[in-house]
Amino acid sequence: MKKPLLIGITGGTGSGKSTVSTEILKSIHEKNVAIIEQDSYYKDQSHLSFEERVKTNYDHPFAFDNDLLIQHLKDLLNRKPIEKPIYDFERHTRKKETITVYPKEIIILEGILILADEEIRNLCDIKIFVDTDSDVRVIRRIERDMKERGRTLDSVINQYMTTVRPAHMQFVEPSKKHADIIIPEGGYNKVAIDIIVTKINSILGK
Numbered sequence: 001m002k003k004p005l006l007i008g009i010t011g012g013t014g015s016g017k018s019t020v021s022t023e024i025l026k027s028i029h030e031k032n033v034a035i036i037e038q039d040s041y042y043k044d045q046s047h048l049s050f051e052e053r054v055k056t057n058y059d060h061p062f063a064f065d066n067d068l069l070i071q072h073l074k075d076l077l078n079r080k081p082i083e084k085p086i087y088d089f090e091r092h093t094r095k096k097e098t099i100t101v102y103p104k105e106i107i108i109l110e111g112i113l114i115l116a117d118e119e120i121r122n123l124c125d126i127k128i129f130v131d132t133d134s135d136v137r138v139i140r141r142i143e144r145d146m147k148e149r150g151r152t153l154d155s156v157i158n159q160y161m162t163t164v165r166p167a168h169m170q171f172v173e174p175s176k177k178h179a180d181i182i183i184p185e186g187g188y189n190k191v192a193i194d195i196i197v198t199k200i201n202s203i204l205g206k
């Protein structure tokens, strides 16, 4: 039996990674695709106080439980279901519940540090970098974090300047060199999405 195809989608915060994943999903039958967000694999911090959790650098590779992520990717590639963690961005820790993800022909993995990690990127069959200017990304981030992640403007700006931006320059931007495809402006780049969907369909034999 053929191994499932793993597509890694990376790029800075707010670049449009989730949007690209969702656009791909819209064009391919849902029964063939599983989406795994690297964000779901932020380390559990339930043993820390809220004040301590806030101090974590969430843009450094140490913030992620990549061992669990890699184990889950290998399980899905071996056609075994996984229990994907659920992350709570307001409490900065994992929820108790998990989501069962069943193996599919296509697995999309999206997150800021997918191509920065050698073991993860070596598992990926197609490596995509969503490339969006930092001014656009930061505006999107402010809107999203205030609306959806319970943050204040001050906290978003402070986090961006102290950890998000330096880690982006140290880890995310250099990982672009590992990409097979670079998508400018991300989510609504219809031509790029069509090319990826055509490739996936050819692999699915359609």
Ligand SMILES: Nc1ncnc2c1ncn2[C@@H]1O[C@H](COP(=O)(O)OP(=O)(O)O)[C@@H](O)[C@H]1O
Residues within 6 Å of the ligand: 011, 012, 013, 014, 015, 016, 017, 018, 019, 020, 140, 144, 185, 186, 187, 188, 189
């Ligand atoms: N090309 C685009 N044009 C306008 N808005 C976009 C575009 N791509 C994404 N967005 C919006 O920007 C925000 C961040 O996009 P998202 O895909 O969640 O980024 P990421 O997953 O990289 O953090 C979302 O509100 C999304 O709707």
Ligand SMILES: Nc1ccn([C@@H]2O[C@H](COP(=O)(O)O)[C@@H](O)[C@H]2O)c(=O)n1
Residues within 6 Å of the ligand: 012, 013, 014, 017, 039, 042, 058, 059, 088, 089, 091, 092, 093, 111, 112, 164
């Ligand atoms: N408790 C947390 C965990 C992560 N973040 C930020 O999320 C960003 C990655 O998610 P994207 O959807 O934006 O790619 C990352 O830049 C972390 O700073 C957070 O703020 N709080």
